[in-house]
Amino acid sequence: xxxxxxxxxxxxxxxxxxxxxxxxxxxxxxxxxxxxxxxxxxxxxxxxxxxxxxxxxxxxxxxxxxxxxxxxxxxxxxxxxxxxxxxxxxxxxxxxxxxxxxxxxxxxxxxxxxxxxxxxxxxxxxxxxxxxxxxxxxxxxxxxxxxxxxxxxxxxxxxxxxxxxxxxxxxxxxxxxxxxxxxxxxxxxxxxxxxxxxxxxxxxxxxxxxxxxxxxxxxxxxxxxxxxxxxxxxxxxxxxxxxxxxxxxxxxxxxxxxxxxxxxxxxxxxxxxxxxxxxxxxxxxxxxxxxxxxxxxxxxxxxxxxxxxxxxxxxxxxxxxxxxxxxxxxxxxxxxxxxxxxxxxxxxxxxxxxxxxxxxxxxxxxxxxxxxxxxxxxxxxxxxxxxxxx
Amino acid sequence: xxxxxxxxxxxxxxxxxxxxxxxxxxxxxxxxxxxxxxxxxxxxxxxxxxxxxxxxxxxxxxxxxxxxxxxxxxxxxxxxxxxxxxxxxxxxxxxxxxxxxxxxxxxxxxxxxxxxxxxxxxxxxxxxxxxxxxxxxxxxxxxxxxxxxxxxxxxxxxxxxxxxxxxxxxxxxxxxxxxxxxxxxxxxxxxxxxxxxxxxxxxxxxxxxxxxxxxxxxxxxxxxxxxxxxxxxxxxxxxxxxxxxxxxxxxxxxxxxxxxxxxxxxxxxxxxxxxxxxxxxxxxxxxxxxxxxxxxxxxxxxxxxxxxx
Numbered sequence: 001x002x003x004x005x006x007x008x009x010x011x012x013x014x015x016x017x018x019x020x021x022x023x024x025x026x027x028x029x030x031x032x033x034x035x036x037x038x039x040x041x042x043x044x045x046x047x048x049x050x051x052x053x054x055x056x057x058x059x060x061x062x063x064x065x066x067x068x069x070x071x072x073x074x075x076x077x078x079x080x081x082x083x084x085x086x087x088x089x090x091x092x093x094x095x096x097x098x099x100x101x102x103x104x105x106x107x108x109x110x111x112x113x114x115x116x117x118x119x120x121x122x123x124x125x126x127x128x129x130x131x132x133x134x135x136x137x138x139x140x141x142x143x144x145x146x147x148x149x150x151x152x153x154x155x156x157x158x159x160x161x162x163x164x165x166x167x168x169x170x171x172x173x174x175x176x177x178x179x180x181x182x183x184x185x186x187x188x189x190x191x192x193x194x195x196x197x198x199x200x201x202x203x204x205x206x207x208x209x210x211x212x213x214x215x216x217x218x219x220x221x222x223x224x225x226x227x228x229x230x231x232x233x234x235x236x237x238x239x240x241x242x243x244x245x246x247x248x249x250x251x252x253x254x255x256x257x258x259x260x261x262x263x264x265x266x267x268x269x270x271x272x273x274x275x276x277x278x279x280x281x282x283x284x285x286x287x288x289x290x291x292x293x294x295x296x297x298x299x300x301x302x303x304x305x306x307x308x309x310x311x312x313x314x315x316x317x318x319x320x321x322x323x324x325x326x327x328x329x330x331x332x333x334x335x336x337x338x339x340x341x342x343x344x345x346x347x348x349x350x351x352x353x354x355x356x357x358x359x360x361x362x363x364x365x366x367x368x369x370x371x372x373x374x375x376x377x378x379x380x381x382x383x384x385x386x387x388x389x390x
Numbered sequence: 391x392x393x394x395x396x397x398x399x400x401x402x403x404x405x406x407x408x409x410x411x412x413x414x415x416x417x418x419x420x421x422x423x424x425x426x427x428x429x430x431x432x433x434x435x436x437x438x439x440x441x442x443x444x445x446x447x448x449x450x451x452x453x454x455x456x457x458x459x460x461x462x463x464x465x466x467x468x469x470x471x472x473x474x475x476x477x478x479x480x481x482x483x484x485x486x487x488x489x490x491x492x493x494x495x496x497x498x499x500x501x502x503x504x505x506x507x508x509x510x511x512x513x514x515x516x517x518x519x520x521x522x523x524x525x526x527x528x529x530x531x532x533x534x535x536x537x538x539x540x541x542x543x544x545x546x547x548x549x550x551x552x553x554x555x556x557x558x559x560x561x562x563x564x565x566x567x568x569x570x571x572x573x574x575x576x577x578x579x580x581x582x583x584x585x586x587x588x589x590x591x592x593x594x595x596x597x598x599x600x601x602x603x604x605x606x607x608x609x610x611x612x613x614x615x616x617x618x619x620x621x622x623x624x625x626x627x628x629x630x631x632x633x634x635x636x637x638x639x640x641x642x643x644x645x646x647x648x649x650x651x652x653x654x655x656x657x658x659x660x661x662x663x664x665x666x667x668x669x670x671x672x673x674x675x676x677x678x679x680x681x682x683x684x685x686x687x688x689x690x691x692x693x694x695x696x697x698x699x
Contacts, residue, residue: 230405238667242416245655245663322532329534329637330652349538349641353546363535370530 032307035383042379045372052369056188063179067186068337071177073117076102076355079172079180082160083108084150086134094134097164098150101354103143105132112167172357174347183339184361190340191366194255195320201259202320203313206266211297213267214274225271232264240323244332251334254327258320269312273305307384314380318373325366341366398682402675409671410460414453417660443467456664465665470657476665479650486556487639487646493562494570494631502574503620506581507613513586521578528575534637537568541641554643565642569635573627581620588616618685625681629674 026034036042060067081097096107096118105118120141121131128144139158140151150158166172171180213224240257247253277283278301286296302309321341327333328342336343344362352359440446444455459466465476509521541564545553551560588594589612597611636648643649647666654662 230401230408234405234409234671238670239412241651241655242413242663242667245658246416246420318530325532326534326637330640331656345535345538352538352542356542359538359542363539367531367535370532371526374526374530 028307032383036379039379039382041375042383045376045379048368048372049376052188052372053192056185056192059185060182060189063182063185065179065182067178067183067339069178071173073177074106074114074169074173075175075177076351076358077106077114077166077169077173077177078355079166079170079357080163081108081166083112083162083164084158085161086137086139086158095161097160098141098148103130103141103148105141108164112164114166114168171361172355174358175351175355178337180358180361183344184341184365187339187341187344187362188365188369190251190334190338191321191324191342191369194251194258194324194340195317197255198258198262198320198324199313199316201255202263202266202316203309205260205263207270207302207309209263210267210270210272211274211302214271215278215293215297215301217275217278221271228264228267236261236264237323237326240327241330241332244327249332249335251338254324254333257327258323262316262319262323266309266312266316269308270302270305273308274301277301277304311377311381311384314373314377318370318377321366321369321373395683398679402679405675406668406672410457410668411453413664413667414456417664418449418452420658420660443469460668465668466661468659468662470654470659470662476662479654479662480647480666480669483645483647483650486644487648489556490562490565490569490638490644490646491631493566494573495628497566497570498573498577498627498631499624501570502577503581503617505574505578506620507585507608509578509582510585510589511608518582522582525575525578528571529579531571533568533572533635534641536571537564537638537641540564540567556644561642565638565644568641569631569638573631577620577623577627580623581616584616584619585612588612591615621681621684625678626674628681629677 076099078099081099083095083097085093085095087093094107095110096105098105105120107115107118109115118132121133123130128142130141130143132139132141138153140153142149142151152158169179169181171184174180174183209224209228213221213228239261243257243260244253247257274297283296283300286300291299324333324340325342325345328340329346331346333342334340339347341362345359345366348355348358348362437446444452447455456466463477465480468474468476468479471479505521505525509518512518541553544550544564551563552558554561556562594607594611597607602610636652638644639646639648640652647669650662651666651670653659654666
C-alpha cells in the first residue's frame with residue numbers, strides 16, 4: 001500500500017477521468033457487416049458473384065459474335081493449339097494448326113487469330129490421308145493411325161513450331177461453330193436469371209405462407225403446417241420435372257416450375273421466427289397502440305426475422321442454379337439456340353472425347369458459382385446468426 | 391408405439407394419395423393426347439386406341455380407374471412400348487438402380503461419418519481443414535459435373551474404368567462416386583458439427599472426469615448422441631440414392647429406373663412418367679418412415695407416441 005504515490009489519492013475533477021476503454025457499440029447490421037468482411041472466402045465470393053453478374057450483363061455486348069451465330073467451317077476449334085509453319089513459296093510463311101479430332105487444318109496468324117479453314121486436295125479414302133499444297137511444298141495429313149500427324153513429302157513427320165492461344169475465339173467454338181465464350185456468358189445470364197427470379201418467387205410465397213401460419217397460429221397454423229409437411233415429403237425434383245413436361249420447356253416455364261416448388265423451407269423458417277417474435281413485448285405494445293395486423297407483420301415481425309431469411313435465400317440461389325442446370329441437362333430446360341450452363345454441359349458430353357474444352361468451361365463456371373454462393377451463404381449465416389455472436 | 395406407426399402410415403397414405411392425384415391431373419393437363427403425333431392416325435384408329443386405353447371416358451372415370459390400379463400395384467400399360475407395362479419397366483430397372491444405390495449408401499455411411507469424426511477430433515488442424523475443404527467441394531459441385539468430368543479423366547483419358555455399363559466391378563466405381571459424392575460431403579459436415587456440439591455437453595465432461603478412456607467417451611457418449619441429426623438426413627439420402635439419380639444413370643448408360651424415367655420424358659410416355667414418379671415418392675416415404683422408427687433405437691428420449699401438433 002505504501003507504494004502508491006500520495007498524489008494518487010487526490011480528488012479528480014469530473015472531466016479528468018480516464019476515457020472508458022470500450023469499443024463503440026455496434027448495431028446488428030454493423031456487427032454483421034464487420035463479421036462478413038472478416039470472412040475471406042465470403043468476400044472473395046461476393047467479388048466473384050458481382051464480376052459474374054457484370055460479365056453476364058455486359059460481356060456479350062463486347063463480343064462480335066452472338067450466341068446463335070453459326071459458322072460450320074470453324075466448328076470445334078479448341079482454345080489453344082499447336083501451330084505449324086511452312087513456306088508459302090512466295091517468300092512468306094503460312095502458319096496453321098491441325099485439329100486432330102476432325103482432321104482439318106486452319107490457318108492462323110502470328111498472334112493466334114484464326115483466319116479460316118485451309119482447303120486441301122482430295123482426300124485419299126484408302127490411305128486415309130489428305131494432301132495440302134503450299135506453294136511448292138506438299139504436306140500430307142496422315143490419319144491412318146491416330147493421333148493424326150502431318151508428314152512432309154520425304155516422309156518425315158513435321159514438328160509443330162509452338163503453342164498458341166486462340167485469339168479469335170478465346171474459349172474455342174462448339175460443334176456448330178458458335179463462340180463458346182459468348183454462349184457461356186449467355187448461359188450465365190439464363191442460369192442467373194432463372195436462379196434469382198425463382199428464388200424471389202419462392203421468397204414471396206414462403207414469406208406469405210409462413211408469415212400467415214406463424215402469425216395467426218392455432219388451428220390455421222396446424223393445418224397449414226400439415227400441408228407443408230406433406231409437400232416436403234414429396235420428392236420436389238420430380239415435381240419440377242412433371243411441371244416442365246406439362247408446361248413444355250422454355251425460360252418462363254422453368255422459372256415458374258422452380259419458383260412454385262421450393263418455398264417450403266422458407267415458409268418453415270419464417271413461421272418459426274414469427275412464432276417466437278410475436279410474443280415479444282414490442283409487438284404487444286404495437287398492438288395496444290392499435291396497429292393493424294399487416295402493419296405489425298411488415299413493420300415489426302418480418303424486419304426482425306430478416307437474418308435467417310437472408311441466409312435461407314442465399315442458400316436457395318445455388319439450389320435453383322443446380323435444379324435449372326439439371327433440368328437443362330436432361331433436356332427439359334431452355335430451348336435451343338438459347339443456352340444455359342446445363343445445356344452447354346449436356347451438349348459437350350456428346351463430344352467430350354474429342355473436344356474436352358466444350359465441357360471444361362461450363363462445368364468450371366457452374367462449379368465456381370456454386371462454390372461462391374455456398375461460401376457466401378456460410379459467411380452470411382455466421383455473420384447474421386446471433387447464436388454465433390461472441 | 392403401434393398407435394404412432396398407424397398414424398404415420400395413415401399420413402403416408404394421405405400423402406401418397408395427394409401425389410397420385412396431383413400427378414394424374416398434371417399429366418392429363420398436358421395438351422394433346424398420347425397418340426397425337428406427326429404421323430397422322432386415321433380418326434377411327436385413334437378412337438379405337440383411345441377406347442382401348444379408356445381415354446374416351448370422362449376424366450374422373452379415368453382417375454378412379456387409375457386409383458384402383460394403384461391400390462392393386464398396377465401402374466398401367468406404357469403408351470410408347472406396346473405390350474409392356476410400367477410395372478415391367480420398373481422391375482427391369484430396379485436391380486441396377488438398387489445395386490448402385492446401395493453401394494452409394496454404404497459409401498456415404500462408411501466414408502461420411504468417419505471423415506466427420508476425424509475432422510471433429512482434429513478441430514482446426516490439418517485433417518479438419520482438408521476434410522472440410524473436400525466436403526465443401528463435394529457439396530458445391532453438381533453430381534452431373536462430377537460424373538462427366540470423372541468420366542472424361544478416368545474412362546476416356548486414362549482408360550482405368552469402362553465408359554459405360556456394369557459388366558465388371560470397375561464399372562461401378564464412377565457412378566457410385568458421382569452418386570455419393572454430394573452426400574458423403576454433406577454427412578461429413580453434419581457429423582462434424584453435431585459431434586462438436588456434443589463435445590460441449592456436460593455429460594461429456596462428466597464422462598471424462600470419471601476417467602473413462604477417450605475411446606469410450608467418444609463412442610459411448612459422444613457418437614451415439616451426435617448421430618441423431620445424421621440419421622435424420624440418412625432417410626431421404628437412402629431413398630434418393632436407391633431410387634437413383636436419373637442423370638448419373640443417363641451419363642453412364644446404366645439401364646436403371648432413372649434412365650427409364652429420362653427416356654419416358656423424352657418419349658412423352660405419360661403413364662410411365664406417372665408410374666415412376668409415384669414409385670419414387672412411395673419409396674422415399676417408406677424410407678423416411680423406417681428411419682423415423684430407427685430414431686427410437688438411437689435416442690431413447692424420443693418416444694414414439696402420437697405427435698400432438
